[in-house]
Amino acid sequence: MGFRTAPMSQGLSVAAPTAVERDALFTPEIRAQIDAWCAKYPAEWRQSATIPALHILQDANGGWLAQQQLDDLALYLGMPPIAVYEVASFYSMFDLAPVGRHKVCVCNSVSCLLGGSEGLIHHLEHKYGVGPGETTPDGKFTFKEVECLGACKDAPAVLIGRTYHEKVSPEALDKLIDGLE
């Protein structure tokens, strides 16, 4: 995430699809989940559900987002595709290429760097042979370097899946990785 400028195209909208067109885009289960988020906002602001919808689609696709999903979501929410691409490519929690079964996200922002995240990064590179953005050959996990996870007080912080781990040493990281299926 970090300090980059927020996407600029989120306020744009395009004609919404017909109900028939919309129903063809996603399974009923996924539509129900996305619609539950859309219902939290005024009808003309369906695009406000973009981020939770991307999470829903990513979870349904093995942890990453395919371009077809982004295009379908744009149509579903009545947005230009570029506006969905901007959001999906801006946030580090979204992946636009296949990933491993798990994501090991090591914070590389200043508090964590001072607290030892560089050692974690080197450890992952040397012990598991993966650089940032790479997946282990067995597909067990994808290593991601990310910016501040909001756990600076207990640096270095690591996010695995949706679970935070703090004050992580290389040895503790090994145990966490050993525990992944």
Ligand code: FES
């Ligand atoms: S700097 Fe790592 S959690 Fe904030």
